[in-house]
Amino acid sequence: MQCDKGSKSERKNKDKRQETLDLYRNIFSNLYNWIVVVDAEGYVVMLNRAYCNFLGVKQEDAIGKHVTEVIDNTRMHVVAKTGKQEIGDIQNIKGNQMIADRVPIVKDGVVIGAVGTVIFKDLVELDTYTKKIHHIEEEFDLYKKELKKALGSEYTFENIIGDSESIEKVKNFSRKVAKSKSNILILGESGTGKELFAHAIHNASNRVDYPLIKINCAAIPTDLLESELFGYEAGAFTGAKKSGKPGKFELADKSTIFLDEIGEMPLNMQAKILRVIQEKEVERIGGVTTKKIDVRIIAATNQNLEEMVKNKKFREDLYYRLNVISLRVPSLRERVEDIPIIANHLMKKMAREMDRHVTEISHDAMRCIQNYSWPGNVRELQNIIERALNIVEKEAMILTDHLPYNITKKSKVQMDTQKNSLKDILEAVEREEIKKCLIKTSGNKLKTAKLLGISRTSLYEKLEKYNIEV
Template sequence: MVNENKEIYNSTLESLKKQNEDLELYKNIVSNFYYSMVVVDKEGRIIILNKAYCNFLGVNEDEVIGKHCTEVIENTRMHIVAKTGKQEIGDVQHIKGNYMIADRIPIYKDGEIIGAVGTVIFKDVLDLNTYVSRISRMEKEFDLFKKELKKALGSDYTFQSIVGESESIRKVKDLSRKVAASKSNVLLLGESGTGKELFAHAIHNASSRVDYPLIKINCAAIPPDLLESELFGYEPGAFTGAKKGGKPGKFELADKSTIFLDEIGEMPLNMQAKLLRVIQEKEVERIGGITSKKIDVRIVAATNQNLEEMVKNKKFREDLYYRLNVISIKIPPLRERKEDIPVISRQLIKKLSKEMDHYVSAISTEAMNCLKLYSWPGNVRELQNVIERAFNIMDKEAMIMLEHLPYYITKNNKADTHVKEMSLKEILDNVEKEEIKKCLKRTKGNKMKTAKILGISRTSLYEKIEKYDIEV
């Protein structure tokens, strides 16, 4: 019995000792708290006034403990909060000639108010303004850093940068804007020079990942034996020639952002398998590493190849194709939207005039007709090269003329010359012939309907069909 009582006594003593240690720790924390702090009981009498508040008020802690808060703190409302239980956040309080920002919060125990705690976050409004100014300056510096980083990485293009007014390009831009808001992978399809990279930038910059730079890699431009280290990085000493501190891969750099895999059709099959694992597991492991890192990366891939055909021929993994082809966007070639050539040309002239310090106002009608007749196998990139070439061979002219274009484009001008040399009657006959052909096609060869639509007799229609040798 004695031993049992002794054990209870020792246990109680140990518990009290622990409570005293905890109490001293809490007191020490409050006493040395950076901000001014006061604690009052439910009557408004001061229980705790920490060093920061004592120093500011010019009082001694031992002298103020037990006093009513109104006797010690000017314009205080601590006793009111302790009575009403309504917290007050961000209240302006005038103390000793200073406007202070104070928080007052009631303290509850078992559902009843037992007091209140108050803190002074800023000793005066000037102190608050200093913090606000500092944060504002930091935000501006951060925004500037992001903008400069995006410029350095060439990621400053938006949908406004994609020039064109044709229906085909508008549809593609509308679809791209819609998918930009999602997290799904995107596959951009199109011939070389159609602007796949421009669309990748625009999609990224219209997404929620815009605060982070777009990470780009051209799968065709990197030798196969280096592609893995570029994509996934490596640890120190992973192979001969590895950097001392190792190197993060493009996927690590693209965490929380977007990675643009250009020329994805050129990726070797063994790398396709590793890429598939990264997409499935959402983690990446460096060469020579023993741990994996979780990543959140959106993939925008691009190719000018027929991936479906490559899948059939076992040159591209089917499972990877379906992982990448969640949303596919086909960018039309320039020859299918020739109505965009004038507006694209104007934009290029404006850009090159600034870059090359050579003012050019426009393109002559004859030169523009040639540009419209050409098939543009190199698409917009080829058009840019042709206009840049014109800038280089021009003297002081302010307009791009026919002679400033390469021969392989101007040789198609013969058709245009033939049209200009036709008589007015020939031109009108051609127009009449085309309208009759269109109307016959619309009525599926029904001559009675065609004659009625055109407002002529059926006999006149037969004569014109025979005159123009129209096949029905």
């Protein structure tokens, strides 16, 4: 009776093994890719139906034959003998250039055969796959760029205009520290471009694949700042979202958080940020668990934090945590030589955006711009250029008349106090009048001469004298 039970169990196991083997054979035979299996001597053990159809042989005829008799230019027997795999090899079969992989089959440290797979049936198929992958990569890059634009982190060091020694020194230093994991403190007056540097540093860092997370500490009310920075759990307070909300630090995990106007942060919030830096974890409002995060902090301020530390308005321990690497962005008056480059760049950029046909800034207008002290720095310069573009008419250039009085008054005083001869002053006025008339006449020299009340010959002489191009 026991023998019957044993034999039944054996038969059941045998049937199950056979069923599994038949399933594997069926899968193998119907695979789309062409596959061949050989033993240690190079004789065909298995050859799937798709491969047989291409070779024009029957499975039962191919199995048992040496692989060299079945497949042209094969190296399956070589791999079975050497035990060295061959990946992505080009093989010519029946006039087709194919891409094949050949991998040895090893059991108990001994090579008992090899399996070969035709990955691409011809080079055209490979090219199709390559183009598809390239297209996917292009789409992925596009989405990354669009995400960066949406989150405002598309600026690089190329967007920081100027080639003066002072700005180049800061740019070069910023490039060096960008790859670091250390926190950075950016100092500088309002409007110097501290945020632009934060973007550029992030985009030159190893965290560039993740968006830069930004928060202006001065723009958010104190009672909302904690929830913005650390997030909250569902039902944490009246008006909270049912699903809860992640804070800026959570969103910046594996990325960079930019804390602008850090000097405006309340002391109680400074203590909480210090804890995030020390423990590398955050806890949402109303939460009972903490979350580990990997965040790099870039902070910026136009205030004197050292003075604030002395006056107990900024935590000393937080200051030293943020001030691991510090850089100072120079003011515009410290790099006067960059002003014409920046002014022209802003003029061209905003003229395109505003659809205004303005192509240049006059010599006198530029002199006024350079002589001004620019307490608001680049931001103030941008506003002045935008104002001028709004009131330019047919001149196609920004003139001194298009600049506000506070910009031009210093240059006018200088002109009055300079020991210039009357001749120099008259020539400067004459040059500007000729330019204005040429603009009005769209460069017509005859009409310009009539407007000025001089002969054409005299006009030509003056154009050459003042080096005016028409």
